[in-house]
Amino acid sequence: MYTIGQVANITKLSVPTLRYYDEQGLLANIKRNEQGNRVFDDSDLEALNLIDCLKRTGLTIKEIRDFIILCKKGNDSLHERLDFFLMQEKTINEKINQLKKSLSLIKFKEWYYQTAIEHGDEAYVANMNEADIPDVQKRNYIKGHTK
Amino acid sequence: MYTIGQVANITKLSVPTLRYYDEQGLLANIKRNEQGNRVFDDSDLEALNLIDCLKRTGLTIKEIRDFIILCKKGNDSLHERLDFFLMQEKTINEKINQLKKSLSLIKFKEWYYQTAIEHGDEAYVANMNEADIPDVQKRNYIKGHTK
DNA sequence: ATTTGACCTCAAGTTAACTTGATGGTAAAA
DNA sequence: TTTTACCATCAAGTTAACTTGAGGTCAAAT
Numbered sequence: 418m419y420t421i422g423q424v425a426n427i428t429k430l431s432v433p434t435l436r437y438y439d440e441q442g443l444l445a446n447i448k449r450n451e452q453g454n455r456v457f458d459d460s461d462l463e464a465l466n467l468i469d470c471l472k473r474t475g476l477t478i479k480e481i482r483d484f485i486i487l488c489k490k491g492n493d494s495l496h497e498r499l500d501f502f503l504m505q506e507k508t509i510n511e512k513i514n515q516l517k518k519s520l521s522l523i524k525f526k527e528w529y530y531q532t533a534i535e536h537g538d539e540a541y542v543a544n545m546n547e548a549d550i551p552d553v554q555k556r557n558y559i560k561g562h563t564k
Numbered sequence: 565m566y567t568i569g570q571v572a573n574i575t576k577l578s579v580p581t582l583r584y585y586d587e588q589g590l591l592a593n594i595k596r597n598e599q600g601n602r603v604f605d606d607s608d609l610e611a612l613n614l615i616d617c618l619k620r621t622g623l624t625i626k627e628i629r630d631f632i633i634l635c636k637k638g639n640d641s642l643h644e645r646l647d648f649f650l651m652q653e654k655t656i657n658e659k660i661n662q663l664k665k666s667l668s669l670i671k672f673k674e675w676y677y678q679t680a681i682e683h684g685d686e687a688y689v690a691n692m693n694e695a696d697i698p699d700v701q702k703r704n705y706i707k708g709h710t711k
Numbered sequence: 712a713t714t715t716g717a718c719c720t721c722a723a724g725t726t727a728a729c730t731t732g733a734t735g736g737t738a739a740a741a
Numbered sequence: 742t743t744t745t746a747c748c749a750t751c752a753a754g755t756t757a758a759c760t761t762g763a764g765g766t767c768a769a770a771t
Contacts, residue, residue: 420717420718421717421718422717422718431759431760432717432718433759433760433761434758434759434760436719436720437758437759437760441758452718452719452766452767452768453718453719453720453766454717454718454719454767455718455719466669467669467673470665470666470669470670473662473663473666474663474666474670477757477758478757478758479757491686492680492684492685492686495677495680495681495686496681498673498677499674499677499678499681502670502673502674502677503674505670506667506670506671506674509663509666509667509670510667512663513660513663513664513667515620516620516621516656516659516660516663517660518617519617519620519621519656520653520656520657520660522613522614522617523617523621523649523652523653523656524653526614526645526649527646527649527650527653530642530645530646530649531646533639533642534642534643534646537639538639539638539639539642567747567748568747568748568749569746569747569748578729578730579747579748580729580730580731581728581729581730583749583750584728584729584730588728599736599737599738599748599749600736600748600749600750601737601747601748601749602748602749624727624728625727625728626727
């Protein structure tokens with residue numbers, strides 16, 4: 418059993434953010450004590466962890482709420498919920514691939530500036546003959562560029 | 565040489581977005597023709613590709629502009645620019661790792677719902693003895709949870 | 712006994728990143 | 742020649758996800 422302040426400490430979310438998530442229907446089964454204060458338990462922490470995960474995949478709060486609503490429907494929505502996670506898996510993999518492409522471009526830039534620094538002049542690299550660009554860097558560059 | 569409409573088609577950004585980027589100083593060296601229309605060239609497309617890459621790493625437009633300003637300083641800022649990209653590399657790697665953790669949780673959920681569907685009842689999985697959860701799934705679950 | 716600190720609600724404010732709308736210029740097609 | 746299709750600017754509107762502020766309750770410490 419945790420107070421909202423303790424949960425804020427654990428999750429590194431602000432207290433108003435937690436209240437906001439609750440308002441938005443993301444924390445379906447939060448209890449209240451006699452004074453009307455929110456009382457969180459471990460299942461709520463799990464829910465918050467899932468919310469964090471889904472936000473990372475790019476879902477909006479509205480979309481996360483839609484999933485919570487699905488959960489409340491019980492056994493009837495098991496297939497839908499499985500499909501939901503299969504979709505998220507696809508999305509995450511796409512995101513990872515995009516980030517890997519971005520990483521290639523970043524590494525090309527690192528090589529570019531390292532070489533520029535070595536020669537004390539950016540123009541040296543900028544005007545470099547394509548044949549003189551190391552294959553790895555060329556690959557990085559191309560990868561970062563296409564698609 | 566491309567018109568703003570052509571660039572919108574190539575980059576899949578909207579025409580107003582391109583104008584907005586220009587306003588915000590993200591497209592430093594865009595030319596104009598006699599009628600005052602923007603004329604993009606390949607270096608501008610490269611710039612847009614970098615912008616896309618930096619946005620993916622989580623940079624704001626303001627932060628991207630700061631980098632552009634750095635570029636305009638010429639050879640004096642080579643070190644700073646290299647450091648900038650080294651930082652971005654770190655950020656991207658962290659993002660990829662976080663996404664991989666999220667993927668683990670997603671896969672646990674997939675196993676969870678697949679098992680629930682097989683037994684026609686979510687309660688079967690939800691109340692399952694921890695010893696009966698396959699090691700792989702347990703690992704996924706834990707990984708998704710810690711940190 | 713009152714001050715402190717953590718909780719509450721509700722309404723309003725903020726910020727980023729665009730988008731939309733109003734208005735107008737030029738140029739090629741109908 | 743007038744309609745269509747892009748281009749332009751400028752101001753205002755939108756949306757998401759919070760954050761901030763005002764005003765109030767309650768329990769424990771000073």
